[in-house]
Amino acid sequence: MALSEGLAIGALARRTGLAVSAIRYYEAQGLITPWRNAGGQRRYQRADIRRLSFVMIAQQFGLSLPEIRQVLSGLPGNRTPTPKDWQKISVGLRAHLDQRIETLTRLRDNLDGCIGCGCLSLPKCALYNPDDRAKSKGSGPRYLLGDSPDA
């Protein structure tokens, strides 16, 4: 097997720790694009290891797969991404993370202000701030704030 024939999906799975089925799923979601060998099997570049690593990290940060695809689209399509390329898109991740931390921190501070104040059921309570609620990615009641099914 020549050096440049690429990685089979199983090898990529071992390198990344992902399940083979997950890698195929990510492909279906447009996160990674292997080529096919003569027999129709998927082959990956070594750079794809890093690409999938990035996917996993971004997931830990709370991004959805479509969001991650969006971020990854910031990478050059015509060549193997350099460390500098990764650096550039990581900055976007960092911003996303900052936002999440800030939201949670604000929520926490509100909780502190609310503990014992008895306002838990009042619409005025800071914890009911629609802004906060919209930003929290925990599932929660689906159609809470004008996010109606038929809108």
Next chain:
Amino acid sequence: MALSEGLAIGALARRTGLAVSAIRYYEAQGLITPWRNAGGQRRYQRADIRRLSFVMIAQQFGLSLPEIRQVLSGLPGNRTPTPKDWQKISVGLRAHLDQRIETLTRLRDNLDGCIGCGCLSLPKCALYNPDDRAKSKGSGPRYLLGDSPDA
């Protein structure tokens, strides 16, 4: 309609902003326990407005419904919870939130250290810390770390 006949599910829905179906679902999950009137319809106490409010807030904080049920079990069963009762269980929420913020902050710091370092694909990278990964509640690859289906 006498004063003490309780709230119908629709009224509770309007007060909390939840969908009627969500309230029934929460009942199925053991988060709230109405009684039934002569005709078999659900009736709720006014204190249940606050109970559901608490559920919504806890969801924003990232707790699952089973976790919330657990927290709610800290309330007295034999009487209407006082502000002090709510205060007590809110402290647990606060701790949960602190933990999440800390995890995310640590993740962010690691990202800072990693941006541009080229380590994104190495198992040694701090971002691969199993501890971090296990704690992040974002879904991610399901059977990542010995969390196998048949274990």
Next chain:
DNA sequence: CCTTGACCTAAAGTTAGGTTTAGAAATTAC
């Protein structure tokens, strides 16, 4: 009394992020 709106239950559908299964074809190992 009768209609209309609110409520009931059970079951199926929905989304995200995957996994599992089944049967077939390609690769690798001996």
Next chain:
DNA sequence: GTAATTTCTAAACCTAACTTTAGGTCAAGG
């Protein structure tokens, strides 16, 4: 040249947290 692995596709299944639907009952108003 087989036998054992891998890989392939398509479709079904899974969990969480709900919503929707279908068919029927309850409650309130005129």
